[in-house]
Amino acid sequence: MARNNVDAWIPEEYDSEVVTRVNQNSAVEALAKRKVMGSETLEVPRMGAVSVDVIPKGTDYTDGEPTNDVVTLRTRKFGKTFTIAEEDLDDTLADVIAGYQNEWAVSYARKLDNAAIACTGTENGTTVPFTSLYKAAGSGQKLVTAGAVTYDKLSEAFGIYEGGDYANDADTIVMAHPVFKSAFRGIKGTDGHPIFVEGLAGTPATLFDVPVQFSYGLKTSATATDAPSGNALLVVGNRQFLTLGVRSGPESMIGEEFRSDEKILKVRARRGFAVMRPEAFGILEVTAGA
Template sequence: MARNIMEDWIPEEYDSEVITRVAQNSVVEALANRKVMGSDTIKVPRMGAVSVNLVAKGADYVDGEPTNDNLILETRKFGTTFTIAEEDLDDTLADVISGYQKEWAVSYARKLDNAAIACTGTENGGTVPFTSLYKSAGAGQKLATAGAVTYAKLSDTFAIYEGGDFANDADTVVMAHPSFKGAFRGIVDSNGRPVFVEGLAGTPATLFGVPVSWSYGLKTSATASDAPSGNALLVVGNRQHLILGVRSGVESLMGEEFRSDEKILKVRSRRGFGVSRATAFGILEVTAGA
């Protein structure tokens, strides 16, 4: 059926409710190192470790020879259309378009986080849009617990990250599925002090003094999902090594169905994602319910 486009794509403003909902529900959108993508594919330079030598008086300097490569980001499009009856636009006090946009933002946030952090499948550009952090990380970056989230498990997960080459207090973040909250509240250190402090009056919650961000996308799933049902994940690491490519969006487009009294709302976001150093993270996976 023929549809007429009525206007150009309209980007959401950064202070809009839609963008706010995305940021509130997506740890990737809120925390990752953002790179503007001027094309559908970009290369992000990645430099290896550099050795420092001692130089004797009058001696020649030795060249540093780091292993350099590139992280390649490819744009993937997240989008949905909504068919809206003209009567719903004319006859209701509710802002139908805004309602659809905001609900889309929540689902998009969860699906992006799942695709970027928790998806277990191999990247195929479709149902698995990216190689996730979970997929990138080796066995040495992951711990598992069969249901019981303990002080020792949390401490060991932090130790995986803190013992690596990319730990940096200024950029350290914790990302977790909200199901961890119940377990956190009962965990104390050897002096009886809680390791988890819930945020008040707009301040973030903290775990071992590190800000915690929550996402319903942080459960494992074989393909990208906005309602994953696998194992809950907690991730601690350096946020600078989560690379989010921003090609366009979040943005909307309104069209008209010519043969009927209907409007077509299209909402999309175009993103790339990659992990520059998987060893910059520690992952705790709950294998039998949090």
């Protein structure tokens, strides 16, 4: 029977190429509010809205009675193994391993975004890791169009978010599938200026002056996938109400199969995700191509 000899898990440094690729390709990793998870589950308090009174002189204050509850983050493991012949590693170990790690990072980023934002299925912990934003949002949060993406449609999607109780300019973000880019480039505002400005030299792209993060995971699918083929989504909302639980990773380890002279690279990230307030978002869904 083959015997595995493995080293400990090695976490990626914050500025590593793997983490950089994850953040470049995942809107959720780049934008969501992060919570460190010290166990497999974490309950995050969620406070309801409160009103404020105007109190005449000498009159008692009244107690606020918000509806408080919790949202539970549950760790899901995203991973893969790669079997590498020892002969293929001669003098190139770092390059080969790094190549696999970087390709994993891109696929992980897309699958995480699809699971967290665009998956239409009911959470089961495996093929549907989380209850996605798309699944959690009510019909009033979604604008569905089969036509071209226009200024009016984009403005209406922004209006769904801006008309709600949780809009906040400082925390407003846009997430969109890259298929929207070609439509954005052809739209100008009433002042004749483009509404979309592509990012340069590390600065984010903007739509209506709001930072926009593109992700190939933002197409609908029944189960989580790194290559979704459903309807393209644009999401505008308050990033504070997307919560990403970080249990560990991205991290990797290398094991050795003594009988076959092969090395096994294992790469993983353990994450939880929850939408704290689905009503803090507006979704534009394009059913016939952007």
